[in-house]
Amino acid sequence: MTEQDRNKQLVRDFYRHVFDARNADAVPDFVAHDYIQHCDHIPPGRDGLQQFVRMIFPEGPVETPPEMLRPPVFILAEDDLVVICGYAPQPEPDLPGQTYDYYLFDAYRIANGKLAEHWSGVNKIALPR
Structure with a gap:
């Protein structure tokens, strides 16, 4: 397994164990x-990320799924970046019951086998529903 493959797996596992497992x-x-x-x-830092996860999943952890609940459309790795x-899909504001395509992009820098830095295409003005 290459370093890029390990980094991609780290990101997949992060999503499964933290967000999919609400942990x-x-x-x-x-x-x-x-x-x-x-x-x-x-919020900033690792503690801020933990606070964010607790805020969006106040009921706490569930069992970690064997695979990501929402597999990525794609995942790319180059050097220490993933x-x-x-x-x-998001609700169409003018068409009840309809949705429109919405894509989320996250980028991570990996250092020493852990997520060290994060950028996102999501911002506080355009949060998904």
Whole structure:
């Protein structure tokens, strides 16, 4: 397995164990202690990420699925960077019951086998529903 393959797997596992399992306590397993957050809608640092996960999943953890609940549209890795694209259809505001395509992009820098830095295409003004 190449370094890029390991980095992509780290990101997949992070999503499964943290977001799919709704488990803020798993964040330190995947995220460096000096994690840099570049998103306005998530508090800074590893502790901020844990707070964010607890806020969006107040009921706490569920069982970790064997695969990502929403597999990425694509995931790319080059050197120490991984970019993942997710698909999250959104409600069409003017057409009840209809949706429109919405793609989420996250980029991570990996250092020493952990997520060290994060950028996102999502911002506090255009959050998905």
